[in-house]
Amino acid sequence: MFxxxxxLQFNARVSKPDPRFAGLLLEQFGGGNxxxxxxxQYFVQAFGCRRAYPDKYDMLMDIATEEFSHLEIVGATIxxxxxxxxxxxxxxVTSKKSGWMKMLSxxxxxxEVIHEAMVNPQFLVLSGGGPRVTDSQGVPWQGSFVxxxxxxTVDLRSNIAAESRAKIVYEYLMQFTDDxxxxxxxxxxxxxxxAHFQMFGAALLTIExxxxxxxxxxxxxxxxxxxxxxxxxxxxxxxxxxQGPWGPGESWEYIADPVHQxxxxxxxxxxxxxxxxxxxxxxxxxxxHLSAQRSAEVKRATPQGEQGWNDVLIVSSTTAAST
Numbered sequence: 001m002f003x004x005x006x007x008l009q010f011n012a013r014v015s016k017p018d019p020r021f022a023g024l025l026l027e028q029f030g031g032g033n034x035x036x037x038x039x040x041q042y043f044v045q046a047f048g049c050r051r052a053y054p055d056k057y058d059m060l061m062d063i064a065t066e067e068f069s070h071l072e073i074v075g076a077t078i079x080x081x082x083x084x085x086x087x088x089x090x091x092x093v094t095s096k097k098s099g100w101m102k103m104l105s106x107x108x109x110x111x112e113v114i115h116e117a118m119v120n121p122q123f124l125v126l127s128g129g130g131p132r133v134t135d136s137q138g139v140p141w142q143g144s145f146v147x148x149x150x151x152x153t154v155d156l157r158s159n160i161a162a163e164s165r166a167k168i169v170y171e172y173l174m175q176f177t178d179d180x181x182x183x184x185x186x187x188x189x190x191x192x193x194x195a196h197f198q199m200f201g202a203a204l205l206t207i208e209x210x211x212x213x214x215x216x217x218x219x220x221x222x223x224x225x226x227x228x229x230x231x232x233x234x235x236x237x238x239x240x241x242x243q244g245p246w247g248p249g250e251s252w253e254y255i256a257d258p259v260h261q262x263x264x265x266x267x268x269x270x271x272x273x274x275x276x277x278x279x280x281x282x283x284x285x286x287x288x289h290l291s292a293q294r295s296a297e298v299k300r301a302t303p304q305g306e307q308g309w310n311d312v313l314i315v316s317s318t319t320a321a322s323t
Contacts, residue, residue, distance in 0.1 A: 002065070002068075008069070008072060008073050008076060009066070009069040009070070009072075009073065010073055010185060010188045010189075012073050012076050012077045012080070012181075012185045013080075013181035013182075013184070013185070014077065014080040014081055014083075014179055014181050014182055015179045015180065015181050015182075016179070017080075017081055017082060017083045018081045018177065018179065018182075019081065019082055021081055021176060021177045021179070021182070022078045022081035022082050022131075023136055024136050024173060024176055025074060025077060025078050025081070025136075025173065026078065026131060026132070026134060026135060026136045027135050027136040027169060027173070028074050028166070028169060028170070028173070028189070029071065029074045029075060029078060029131045029132075029133070029134075030131070030132065030133040030134045030135055030140070030141040031134075031135035031136065031141075031169075032135065032145045033162070033165040033166050033169050034071075034074070034135070034141075034166070034169075035067050035068075035070040035071040035074055035166075035189075036067075036071050036133065036141055037141070037145040037146065037162070038064075038067040038070075038162055038163075038166060039064050039065075039067035039068045039070075039071060040064075040143075040145075040146050041064075041145075041146045041147055041148060041158070041159065041162060042060045042061075042063050042064035042067065042159065043060070043061070043064040044146055044148045045060055045148045045155045045159075046060035046061050046064065048148070048150050049152060050309075051298070051301035051302055051303075052297045052298045052300075052301040052302075053152060053297075056152055056203060059199065059203055063196055063199065066192070066196075070189055070192065073185060073188075073189065074131070074189070075130070075131045077182060077185055078130070078131040079130050079131065081182075082130070147162070151213065151214055151215075152203075152204075152207055153204065153207055153210045153211075153213045153214060154213045154214060156200045156201075156203055156204040156207075157204065157213060159196070159200045160197055160200045160201055160204075163193045163194075163196045163197040163200065164193075164197065166193045167190055167193035167194060167197070170186050170189055170190035170193065171190060173186055174186050174187070174190070209290065215287070215290050215291050215294055216287050216290075216291075217278070217283045217286050217287055217290075218283075219283070220273040220274060220277035220278050220279065220280060220282075220283055221268070221271045221272065221273050221274060221277075222268070222271075222274065223274060223277055224246065224250065224251065224252055224253050224274030224276065224277050225252075225253050225255055225274055226239070226240035226241075226252050226253065226254050226255060227255050227258045227261075228240075228254065228255060228256050228257070228258060229258060234256065236254070239252075240252050240254055241254060246276065249276045250276030250277065251276050253274045
């Protein structure tokens with residue numbers, strides 16, 4: 001159940017109209033990294049974990065709802081940056097116009113207004129001075145922006161990436177406005193992306209194990225291999241040498257000459273397990289164990305016969321972990 005409070009979560013303000021920046025800001029209204037994408041992504045993801053992981057459902061719905069609040073903030077800011085457009089367009093008879101419409105007295109003036117709107121004349125001829133569900137180039141929002149894969153170890157990582165991209169877009173946007181009030185709003189929205197990043201990261205840590213994403217382990221012959229696919233001086237780092245992100249006793253296997261390695265292993269068919277990686281038997285045991293664990297978590301939470309959505313009990317992660 002949604003309940004709309006008329007006050008914005010952050011009191012957005014603008015110093016003066018700025019159609020140029022309004023066009024840019026559409027990126028965070030209907031763009032692929034914007035607030036609508038985030039809201040819909042977390043909203044859709046939540047349904048699949050409602051019963052088995054009610055604590056994550058609660059978090060996803062809370063953050064999705066906040067993202068809808070942010071969408072309202074962005075939409076309100078765009079509208080204020082286009083202040084005066086709708087009223088002038090409604091004055092379809094009076095010849096003595098002011099503000100915006102004074103600038104439309106000749107072809108050059110009309111072209112200038114369209115240019116100021118960042119080649120986004122939809123503000124003038126379609127939305128009447130309000131936001132449209134598009135990005136800054138007028139490309140419509142689409143459902144394919146939403147990433148929802150039905151596994152929290154995957155979805156939470158998608159959300160961490162989504163918050164990262166949204167955060168950097170706000171950073172870029174702040175460089176294209178001199179309006180201190182608009183910057184304050186963008187600063188708030190950018191900061192909330194940081195908070196959500198941390199929330200999703202913390203939630204991921206409560207799922208054990210959570211790596212690799214999903215259920216199945218990787219083939220131990222290839223999990224620790226780094227193929228040097230570039231000519232010239234080799235570049236080494238924790239991504240291809242030493243222990244890196246692996247556990248104690250594990251390390252990267254650096255394959256300096258991939259062509260020779262492919263020939264030597266008959267196209268990987270005779271390759272042995274990487275240094276320190278689990279054995280094939282251990283991999284199979286872990287696959288079977290985690291498969292049974294995740295399946296049981298969902299099945300236990302799925303009632304038989306008649307169901308009611310509101311019958312599900314929301315519990316905290318602490319409670320869930322202790323039961």
